[in-house]
Amino acid sequence: MTARRAQDVQRAWSTSGARVERVDRVLVEALAPTVAVRGPEAHHLRDVLRLRVGAEVEAFDGQGRYARGRIAAVDRDAVTLELGEPRDSTAEPRLRVTLAVALLKGDKLVDVVRPATELGVARFRPFVSTNCEARELSAVKLGRLRRVAQEAARQSGRSVVPEVEEPVPFARLAAEGAVVVGDPAAESGLADELEGLLAGPAVTVVTGPEGGLTEAEVETLRAAGARAVRLGPRVLRADTAPVAIAAALLLLEGT
Amino acid sequence: MTARRAQDVQRAWSTSGARVERVDRVLVEALAPTVAVRGPEAHHLRDVLRLRVGAEVEAFDGQGRYARGRIAAVDRDAVTLELGEPRDSTAEPRLRVTLAVALLKGDKLVDVVRPATELGVARFRPFVSTNCEARELSAVKLGRLRRVAQEAARQSGRSVVPEVEEPVPFARLAAEGAVVVGDPAAESGLADELEGLLAGPAVTVVTGPEGGLTEAEVETLRAAGARAVRLGPRVLRADTAPVAIAAALLLLEGT
Numbered sequence: 453m454t455a456r457r458a459q460d461v462q463r464a465w466s467t468s469g470a471r472v473e474r475v476d477r478v479l480v481e482a483l484a485p486t487v488a489v490r491g492p493e494a495h496h497l498r499d500v501l502r503l504r505v506g507a508e509v510e511a512f513d514g515q516g517r518y519a520r521g522r523i524a525a526v527d528r529d530a531v532t533l534e535l536g537e538p539r540d541s542t543a544e545p546r547l548r549v550t551l552a553v554a555l556l557k558g559d560k561l562v563d564v565v566r567p568a569t570e571l572g573v574a575r576f577r578p579f580v581s582t583n584c585e586a587r588e589l590s591a592v593k594l595g596r597l598r599r600v601a602q603e604a605a606r607q608s609g610r611s612v613v614p615e616v617e618e619p620v621p622f623a624r625l626a627a628e629g630a631v632v633v634g635d636p637a638a639e640s641g642l643a644d645e646l647e648g649l650l651a652g653p654a655v656t657v658v659t660g661p662e663g664g665l666t667e668a669e670v671e672t673l674r675a676a677g678a679r680a681v682r683l684g685p686r687v688l689r690a691d692t693a694p695v696a697i698a699a700a701l702l703l704l705e706g707t
Numbered sequence: 708m709t710a711r712r713a714q715d716v717q718r719a720w721s722t723s724g725a726r727v728e729r730v731d732r733v734l735v736e737a738l739a740p741t742v743a744v745r746g747p748e749a750h751h752l753r754d755v756l757r758l759r760v761g762a763e764v765e766a767f768d769g770q771g772r773y774a775r776g777r778i779a780a781v782d783r784d785a786v787t788l789e790l791g792e793p794r795d796s797t798a799e800p801r802l803r804v805t806l807a808v809a810l811l812k813g814d815k816l817v818d819v820v821r822p823a824t825e826l827g828v829a830r831f832r833p834f835v836s837t838n839c840e841a842r843e844l845s846a847v848k849l850g851r852l853r854r855v856a857q858e859a860a861r862q863s864g865r866s867v868v869p870e871v872e873e874p875v876p877f878a879r880l881a882a883e884g885a886v887v888v889g890d891p892a893a894e895s896g897l898a899d900e901l902e903g904l905l906a907g908p909a910v911t912v913v914t915g916p917e918g919g920l921t922e923a924e925v926e927t928l929r930a931a932g933a934r935a936v937r938l939g940p941r942v943l944r945a946d947t948a949p950v951a952i953a954a955a956l957l958l959l960e961g962t
Contacts, residue, residue: 543940563818567947572939608941643959683958684827685798686863692822696954703938703955704898 475520476501477606479613480511483519483538487511488530497523497531509533512611514602516541541611545572547705548654550628551694552577554661555586555619560691565597567695569604569614572702576601577626577656578619583663589619622669629654631678634693635670638680642700645679650705657701659694730775731756732861734868735766738774738793742766743785752778752786764788767866769857771796796866800827802960803909805883806949807832809916810841810874815946820852822950824859824869827957831856832881832911833874838918844874877924884909886933889948890925893935897955900934905960912956914949 478497480487489497497503505523511533512518521535551573553564565576576597580587589597597616605613620626630652632645649655658665658673665673674680688696733752735742744752752758760778766788767773776790806828808819820831831852835842844852852871860868875881885907887900904910913920913928920928929935943951 545939567944567950570941570943570947571951572941607944610941641959641961643961646959684800686825686827686865688825689822689862692825695822695950696826696958699951699954700958703951704896704901706896706898 475508475510476503477510477512477609478533479514479602479606480533481513483511483513483517483535485535486524487533487535489533490530494529494531498526503531511535512541512605513538514605514611514613516544516612518611543572543608543610544612545574545702545705547650547652547701548574548629549698549701550575550577550654550656551698552579552625552627552656552658553694554579554581554622554659554665554690555584555589556661556690557585559593559596561589561593561597562600563691564694565600565614565616566604568698569601569610570608571695571698572610573614573698574612574654575614575628576616578617579622579625580619581622581660581669582666584661585663586661594618625658627656627658627676627678629656631656631658631673631676632697633658633665633670633673633678633680634660634683634688634697635665635680636682638682640679640681642681642683642697645681646700646704649679649701655701657694657697659697660690662690730763730765731758732765732767732864733788734769734857734861735788736768738766738768738772738790740790741779742788742790744788745785749784749786753781758786766790767796767860768793769860769866769868771799771867773866798827798863798865799867800829800957800960802905802907802956803829803884804953804956805830805832805909805911806953807834807880807882807911807913808949809834809836809877809914809920809945810839810844811916811945812840814848814851816844816848816852817855818946819949820855820869820871821859823953824856824865825863826950826953827865828869828953829867829909830869830883831871833872834877834880835874836877836915836924837921839916840918841916849873877927880913882911882913882931882933884911886911886913886928886931887952888913888920888925888928888933888935889915889938889943889952890920890935891937893937895934895936897936897938897952900936901955901959904934904956910956912949912952914952915945917945 507523517538519535519538524534525532762778772793774790774793779789780787
């Protein structure tokens, strides 16, 4: 009973109605009338949520489609699902937000990927800039970030798992849509740019490491068309800033 | 050298100019021409930051005033500061935001208090509602949350330390200014209410525990004048929602 309740947070509200309804969700490789789930996802359904034959589930493919169904069989190496028609998720924002985040120390990127995935960020694009103390992202850490994105997608009711890309050097950072960069010396605030940003199809938000982006790096971005914005007189930590900007954009974009 | 660099994140940008300038900050009980700092704050200056006589510091009183000065003496039980004229902080938002947050499991409130303090929240008002698994906040946990608020104020360049109040039952929850509550069934989105909220002097944001506020609790708030807003089709965790709403309000309030 206790184990069951502790998992409540891992269940997500259904996207199918105005009133809240919770159903257990599972990430699958592809949606089909019958799907065998193995590995950690099978363990989650069988041993953590303790679901049995007949239990209702929502399967999602990580690419934006989901299907309702039931558990048809529970075996030691697999949980078999019988699923209905796949549908397109209605939980995705219209605005595609890419977070271009500098590598941070320790596990701080986890504290970016988890809430930003819940908020609806489309993609994470880590980069290495002058002031980064962390110069690379190990395969273990990259794998962990990708699992965090999967878990957060499952919990938040998204059927898209945002991609966490391999890190690139700052000089090779590519952007999609309008580009925003925080700069304490900028004349505009986020409020000044908000309407224009929300009108476009996509925004890339660039935020620096603990020591900040250098003035030269901000200048490079501005020269390439980025909009520099002040984030106010208070200094946000490197893991707070990208989530805060994503929150302002995605809570206001109006889906 | 390494220990010194690891503390960079604890230094804050000065609020005194447009260009970024970092100075070590220290919380003091009261601002005066000569102040003896003892206890953990003295340890921080002396043993962590390793500041010596003559080092420049910014002292703040937690109530909104600060003073620049220098270290005049370093002794085993105290660090003595010589400070200039106290000034009113310019780092505070115009909008007073109170986060009325339900008690959360484990240390999740730390993940609310830290970023929300950086963002400029004025006050935390914890409460216990129907679906709270945590029914009380121990003195140890409350003390920890207050230290987190102090640290985050120091790091973010604020001279106000937001108060973390003792928890109250939901029925005794009091509000300042306009009240906002997240409700998946609401007709308005945050975007619809934003202009009105930013125009007022104060906003209280009410967010529930992991299991959510009950419909009766939301109805109680609405009957008392709260504006219910949808937060979009994605489900935000109980620790993400209050920070996200605070970010949208405080990044856009335009100081």
